[in-house]
Amino acid sequence: MQGKESNTIFDVFDQESPIATEMRRLYSNLQHINGNVKKRAYLVTSANRGEGKSTVASHLALTIGRFRNKKSLIVDADLRRPRLHQIFNVPREPGLLECLNGEIDPLDAVKDTGIKNLKVIPAGGAVHSPAHLFEGDIMSGIFEKLKFYYDFVIVDSAPVIPVSDPMLISSVVDGVIMVLLAGMTPKNVAIRARDILLDANANLLGVVVNNASEVLPYYYDYGYYGYTEGEEE
Ligand SMILES: Nc1ncnc2c1ncn2[C@@H]1O[C@H](COP(=O)(O)OP(=O)(O)OP(=O)(O)O)[C@@H](O)[C@H]1O
Numbered sequence: 461m462q463g464k465e466s467n468t469i470f471d472v473f474d475q476e477s478p479i480a481t482e483m484r485r486l487y488s489n490l491q492h493i494n495g496n497v498k499k500r501a502y503l504v505t506s507a508n509r510g511e512g513k514s515t516v517a518s519h520l521a522l523t524i525g526r527f528r529n530k531k532s533l534i535v536d537a538d539l540r541r542p543r544l545h546q547i548f549n550v551p552r553e554p555g556l557l558e559c560l561n562g563e564i565d566p567l568d569a570v571k572d573t574g575i576k577n578l579k580v581i582p583a584g585g586a587v588h589s590p591a592h593l594f595e596g597d598i599m600s601g602i603f604e605k606l607k608f609y610y611d612f613v614i615v616d617s618a619p620v621i622p623v624s625d626p627m628l629i630s631s632v633v634d635g636v637i638m639v640l641l642a643g644m645t646p647k648n649v650a651i652r653a654r655d656i657l658l659d660a661n662a663n664l665l666g667v668v669v670n671n672a673s674e675v676l677p678y679y680y681d682y683g684y685y686g687y688t689e690g691e692e693e
């Protein structure tokens with residue numbers, strides 16, 4: 461993994477890397493959580509900016525789409541700091557904004573990623589204050605439709621503490637994954653973010669510890685988790 465903004469995920473994705481291994485575990489855990497539910501949408505968020513939401517969301521989506529043979533879709537719902545169009549090297553528009561505005565059908569915002577089973581809906585055009593767009597029926601209709609056509613929908617979002625968008629989105633997905641940045645996200649801040657999500661009745665599934673600097677030795681010590689590759693589905 462590298463931190464350069466210009467790199468697409470196809471440049472940086474390495475299925476032998478610790479993050480790819482973690483994503484396979486995460487996917488496996490998600491399978492166990494909602495075992496008999498066929499169609500799911502998950503929101504990836506974090507307390508603050510820059511903790512790795514887009515990185516985790518795109519790696520998870522790529523893992524599901526590439527190796528698991530599910531019809532999967534990743535949606536850029538971070539209309540403030542959109543990244544997925546760069547990460548997947550697709551046009552930014554039309555995207556979720558135009559769907560939320562009612563200008564286009566969500567299926568018309570779907571773009572190919574080059575991976576057969578993984579599509580992307582980018583953020584769309586620039587918008588100053590998007591929070592109100594996430595209120596109301598249009599958004600729930602969009603996600604209902606997307607879940608009808610896709611097995612897995614992964615939603616990348618803005619952070620929880622500064623803005624209300626992820627809290628609103630949490631009501632239309634099946635579960636929320638919170639990213640923490642190892643050694644950076646303070647405990648009280650993480651707890652505050654968790655409480656905001658729980659107060660919004662979000663189905664908070666768990667936490668992914670993103671280790672951007674890859675400094676913690678236990679990150680590489682698979683024995684620490686008590687898992688083996690054999691546990692994957
Ligand atoms: N595990 C990782 N290894 C290497 N670089 C990483 C890792 N996680 C994040 N980064 C880098 O850190 C920066 C921020 O990550 P990312 O964009 O995923 O965070 P974010 O939470 O989505 O940020 P924002 O709040 O701006 O949307 C990016 O340049 C990304 O490439």
Ligand SMILES: [Mg+2]
Pocket residue numbers: 513514515538541543616617
């Ligand atoms: Mg992001």
